Amino acid sequence: MLTLADILEARERVRETSRHTPLEHSHTYSSMTDADVRLKLENFQRTGAFKIRGATNRIATLSRAEKDAGVVTASAGNHAQGVALAATRSGVDSKIVMPEHAPISKVKATKNYGAEVVLSGCDYNEAADRAHEIEREEGRTYVHAFDDEDIMAGQGTIGLEILEDCPDVETVVVPIGGGGLISGIATAIKERRPETRVVGVQAEGASSAASSLEKGERISLDGVDTIADGIATRRVGEHTFPYIQEYVDEVVTVSDSEIAVTLVYLLERSKTLVEGAGAVPLAATLFESFEYEADETIVPVLSGGNIDLNQLTNVVVRGLVETGRYLKIRTVLKDRPGALEDLLDIFTAHRANIYAIHHDRTSREVEMSDTEVEIELEMRGPDHVDAFLSDLREAGYAVDILA
Structure with a gap:
């Protein structure tokens, strides 16, 4: 089981690779909500997202033989870049399978971080099938994007930073896709400050965690449909779900329209570029998807900023429409x-x-x-x-x- 001790050990492993990202009070969003809103700017992280933390910790725990054999994973975005950079910095050969139609900017970024990129399949699932074939054929270690306790421990270092920079935080708001990020953060927060509330947020079109909690077991969605592609997963992880059940106080959802409006606010008022998945915690706060008190200290985790420019144009227009x-x-x-x-x-x-x-x-x-x-x-x-x-x-x- 993942513990606070595991996360503290992970912090030492990731210290040289990942950044301690800023935690900034926002006068704008505090005024809009009557709360004390402080943004955890993980979009300023190396590679542009939190994934470098978990990838670095996972690769650091490999045996010598596993490092010599190399690693493989499947991803169309942030995880690909995180694994590529973490592996290169550790001298480990990495092979990343990306869908054939992955954005060229993300393919180039992954290559620039030192990975060999294999384009295969029309979507993530088909890319993952090919990655597992490579795992078996070449004896590489598969680095899962979220359903791995070493990955969770690395992501949990964000929780440690939040508590160090804001010791009296009352609510931490975290996006949920497969659940690796919130599992790590919630474990760190709850084991150090149990009275702090942890709220998970999903897009309405990809609400597997919310539905799973209602039923008390993991459920798989028939499909997902959201502009927040970083959390567009059909099912939360087998290993992450128990931590969500244990440590997360509430899971709420936001609409794509609310995500788009929040992205426009961040660009226009905060001069900050965030991807759809990174915007959902602030969207849930601004649109009151969960209840909070006046002056409550709330920390939305803006998990990443790697948004495709073509998608950004569409999202900004949608946000402008929604705001008249x-x-x-x-x-x-x-x-x-x-x-x-x-x-x-x-x-x-x-x-x-x-x-x-x-x-x-x-x-x-x-x-x-x-x-x-x-x-x-x-x-x-x-x-x-x-x-x-x-x-x-x-x-x-x-x-x-x-x-």
Whole structure:
């Protein structure tokens, strides 16, 4: 069983490879919640995420023969980079199997950390099957992403840092995918300060831990669907689940819309880039997914910042839509001179800034005497959007909201 002593030993093993990441009070989020919110910025960690801690500890515990044989794992992101760097720093050969369509930026980063990358399979499960084949064929040690107590112990060093930097912390909020991160952190927190509450957070579209706790046994989801790809797992780990049952006080969920809004807040107000999985603890705090008192000291763990730039663009737009900052509409005008100008007079009156406009006379969805118009707009918030749409409809325009 994982103990505090294991985590203390892990801290010594990972000290030279991982960073003691900042724990910063946020005036912005404290004002928004009336709590004392302090962000654990694990997105500032080496490789951009917490995974380097567990990977370093696991590789440090290998026997000499296992190190000589090398390691293998499957991952499309943070774990791949963590294992690659930890193995290289320990002089261990590493082979990482990544899905064929893994983002090129993550493939390059993993190679740059010294690993041999094998592209195989259309998704993580198929990549993992190939990695286990390599494990058997080459006698390598498989380094699991979360379901391993040495991995958990490494991640638990985050809990030690939180208690050192904020000894009176009342609530720690942690994302849950397979459960390795929260198992380690919760063990460290509860064994040193049992009165501190540990809250786990999952995306609504990947809520295996929440469902498993309700049933009292691990359940496997038929599928997952969330922008928080770092925690998009169908089932929590066999080894992690007992620690979640023992040490985690509550598991809650957040929606993709709430995650997107939180990512926008972090970028705009904190100047901090965080991936979807790293944003869920703050999202749960801002959107009150769990109950807390005024002035309660809350530490959301922002677990990583490795977000694909293409996904970032989509997420930011989604966040702007949810906060009433971006609006895309469609309406139909009479195909005559001045019709568009009349419409734009309403835009001017509301000071709605146009990003783009598409004027289509050929659409089969409108009469031949009409023309379809799609317009993307910069808005100033929900009240601004409501007033603008109300005036459009009062003027006789049938408006479809596209985003």
